[in-house]
Amino acid sequence: MKPATVRRTDFRYRLGLNLRAVVGRSYPRIIGANREPSWIFFEAFLPLLGIAAYVFIYQSFGTRTIAAIVADGSLTQAQRDAAIAGARLWVNALVATVVLGGTMVAFWLNVLWSMASQLYWEKEIGNLQLYMMAPMNRMALLGGMAVGGMFMTSVRALSTLAAGVIVFGVVFQVADPLVLIAVFFVTLVALYGMGMMFASLYLLWGREAWNLSALMEEPIFFSSGMYFPVGGLFKIPGWGPAVALAGSLVPATLGLDALRQLTLGPASNSAILPLAPVSTELAVLLALAVVFLVLARYSLAYLEILAKREGKLTSRHQ
Amino acid sequence: MNTYWRTFKVAAWLGWEMDSNWTEPWLFVIYSIVKPVAGAFILVLMYVVFVAIGRPQGDQAIFSYLYIGNSFFIFVASVLFGTFQVIQSDREWYQTIRYVYISPISYYVYILGRAASKIAVATFAVAITLLFGVFFLGVEIHLRWEAIPMFLAATALGLSVLLAIGICLGGISFLTAKHTHGLAEGIPGIFYVFCGVLFPLSVLPAWGRAVGQGIPLTYWFDITRRLLAPSLNVDSTLVGYDDLTILALLVVSSIAFFALSVAIFKAGEYFARKAGKIDMTTSY
Numbered sequence: 001m002k003p004a005t006v007r008r009t010d011f012r013y014r015l016g017l018n019l020r021a022v023v024g025r026s027y028p029r030i031i032g033a034n035r036e037p038s039w040i041f042f043e044a045f046l047p048l049l050g051i052a053a054y055v056f057i058y059q060s061f062g063t064r065t066i067a068a069i070v071a072d073g074s075l076t077q078a079q080r081d082a083a084i085a086g087a088r089l090w091v092n093a094l095v096a097t098v099v100l101g102g103t104m105v106a107f108w109l110n111v112l113w114s115m116a117s118q119l120y121w122e123k124e125i126g127n128l129q130l131y132m133m134a135p136m137n138r139m140a141l142l143g144g145m146a147v148g149g150m151f152m153t154s155v156r157a158l159s160t161l162a163a164g165v166i167v168f169g170v171v172f173q174v175a176d177p178l179v180l181i182a183v184f185f186v187t188l189v190a191l192y193g194m195g196m197m198f199a200s201l202y203l204l205w206g207r208e209a210w211n212l213s214a215l216m217e218e219p220i221f222f223s224s225g226m227y228f229p230v231g232g233l234f235k236i237p238g239w240g241p242a243v244a245l246a247g248s249l250v251p252a253t254l255g256l257d258a259l260r261q262l263t264l265g266p267a268s269n270s271a272i273l274p275l276a277p278v279s280t281e282l283a284v285l286l287a288l289a290v291v292f293l294v295l296a297r298y299s300l301a302y303l304e305i306l307a308k309r310e311g312k313l314t315s316r317h318q
Numbered sequence: 319m320n321t322y323w324r325t326f327k328v329a330a331w332l333g334w335e336m337d338s339n340w341t342e343p344w345l346f347v348i349y350s351i352v353k354p355v356a357g358a359f360i361l362v363l364m365y366v367v368f369v370a371i372g373r374p375q376g377d378q379a380i381f382s383y384l385y386i387g388n389s390f391f392i393f394v395a396s397v398l399f400g401t402f403q404v405i406q407s408d409r410e411w412y413q414t415i416r417y418v419y420i421s422p423i424s425y426y427v428y429i430l431g432r433a434a435s436k437i438a439v440a441t442f443a444v445a446i447t448l449l450f451g452v453f454f455l456g457v458e459i460h461l462r463w464e465a466i467p468m469f470l471a472a473t474a475l476g477l478s479v480l481l482a483i484g485i486c487l488g489g490i491s492f493l494t495a496k497h498t499h500g501l502a503e504g505i506p507g508i509f510y511v512f513c514g515v516l517f518p519l520s521v522l523p524a525w526g527r528a529v530g531q532g533i534p535l536t537y538w539f540d541i542t543r544r545l546l547a548p549s550l551n552v553d554s555t556l557v558g559y560d561d562l563t564i565l566a567l568l569v570v571s572s573i574a575f576f577a578l579s580v581a582i583f584k585a586g587e588y589f590a591r592k593a594g595k596i597d598m599t600t601s602y
Contacts (some may be wrong), residue, residue, distance in 0.1 A: 037444045042501065045504070046507060049504060050504070050506075052511050053517075054516075056517045057361070060380065060517035060518065061372060061373070061377070064373075065372050065373050097569070125599070208341060210340075211341070211349060215349060219352060219353070221357075222356045222357075222359045222363070224359050225363070232366055232370065236363075273370075291536050
């Protein structure tokens with residue numbers, strides 16, 4: 001019989017250990033958080049209001065446009081009907097754009113506040129030293145956070161989608177559900193991979209981390225086109241395309257663009273202004289997922305060594 | 319009164335240091351500008367897309383309407399967050415609430431003081447956003463000299479109402495788990511939808527219009543817009559009210575919300591002490 005102090009390195013044992021770590025770290029997010037029912041109200045219902053505001057903006061644009069069409073005496077009845085039908089089509093496409101953007105915002109905020117900032121937060125409350133002493137791989141810890149975060153955020157994302165269909169009457173036309181599922185999950189893996197990479201960087205940046213997360217809200221909502229088709233940036237000469245391309249480094253940008261194409265159909269393409277074909281976007285998202293996961297692995301190892309060397313692993317409020 | 323003023327001053331200084339001393343002043347200035355300007359740019363792009371695909375001749379009046387509303391909404395988000403996050407950040411993040419709470423000061427005034435730095439930064443951000451809109455986006459602002467006193471009075475009253483609402487939420491947060499971000503996003507969302515910030519109330523269904531007309535901030539946004547851009551041709555559904563009536567409504571609302579904030583704050587405090595929740599932490 002081996003003594004308990006002998007380090008086991010066989011693959012089966014390590015795999016089991018890391019899978020248990022994933023389950024253990026995702027448990028408080030999936031089960032624990034749901035023991036606080038008020039989360040549902042704060043995470044699922046309240047954010048819908050902000051999304052509703054953007055929906056109403058497009059509806060007010062649509063209302064004023066239709067009023068102008070009706071008041072235009074130069075149009076024949078047939079031209080007027082066609083113009084009104086066209087206006088209703090682009091209003092539906094833009095409202096759907098906001099609804100899909102709202103679901104992605106939920107995941108992005110989760111990545112920022114519950115992935116990227118999490119290791120820093122764990123340091124502040126004294127859990128980080130326990131994680132560092134535990135025998136599992138640190139990536140398993142981050143993986144567990146990601147799995148739990150995805151599950152927790154799905155509640156909000158689903159309620160946003162449901163509100164879009166039921167309350168705002170958005171019409172989705174899904175032609176290729178398998179590709180849709182593939183794009184969605186690859187986007188999430190890339191997005192949470194980015195969050196895992198940020199988690200270790202935030203450990204290095206310390207107190208600035210909180211402010212960095214706050215800074216990556218509106219600017220990323222803007223550059224990723226969360227509430228408008230990101231192709232709209234190409235309508236602004238000069239800096240617009242540059243912002244769109246820079247924003248494409250955040251997986252949410254291309255993921256959203258592909259999801260909009262896959263759920264609204266080719267008839268709405270003139271309204272959702274797609275950046276690239278879905279297959280191209282899926283390939284780029286796959287590449288981003290691999291790159292971010294590899295970078296997360298290396299930055300975590302580097303930052304752990306650096307933090308230990310400088311003695312900052314357990315120092316709070318720095 | 320002297321103790322209140324001293325508490326306010328020290329809390330304001332503390333709030334300013336906590337907000338700004340994590341970085342160099344120039345970086346803090348950029349940080350304070352980038353967020354609201356990016357928020358405004360989301361609306362600009364929504365309008366650009368609308369013009370590109372729906373109405374090539376544009377609709378400058380509705381753009382100015384939403385841009386001005388959005389600029390002043392920076393106050394709503396900052397002041398509300400600045401007040402109700404104090405309890406949760408002291409309790410959950412810094413874990414210093416027990417020391418501040420047992421010190422011989424008014425905790426209510428302490429929260430107001432902590433919010434003061436957020437109001438200062440928000441004022442700067444609103445000014446920058448408006449100037450950017452006027453000089454680069456063609457937003458129609460024509461504030462007349464004689465309208466300035468009324469504009470300042472309306473702004474002060476609007477901020478008072480916001481502070482009182484923030485304290486009400488703070489009182490509730492004594493009893494809730496770590497919901498700062500949900501509240502920060504959700505409560506302003508209510509005002510974003512129902513107060514005619516970005517679109518005229520006429521877009522809302524009848525019940526939504528009624529809700530909006532029951533919230534004092536709706537009148538604050540309307541009078542602000544009337545004074546800053548009197549020539550906008552957008553029906554806000556409040557044309558029946560003249561400027562002085564709206565100002566009087568804001569005075570009454572400020573007093574009513576102040577009384578409500580004291581009541582809710584005291585009740586929250588009482589129940590939190592009774593349940594032993596004053597210094598609880600919820601670390602999911």
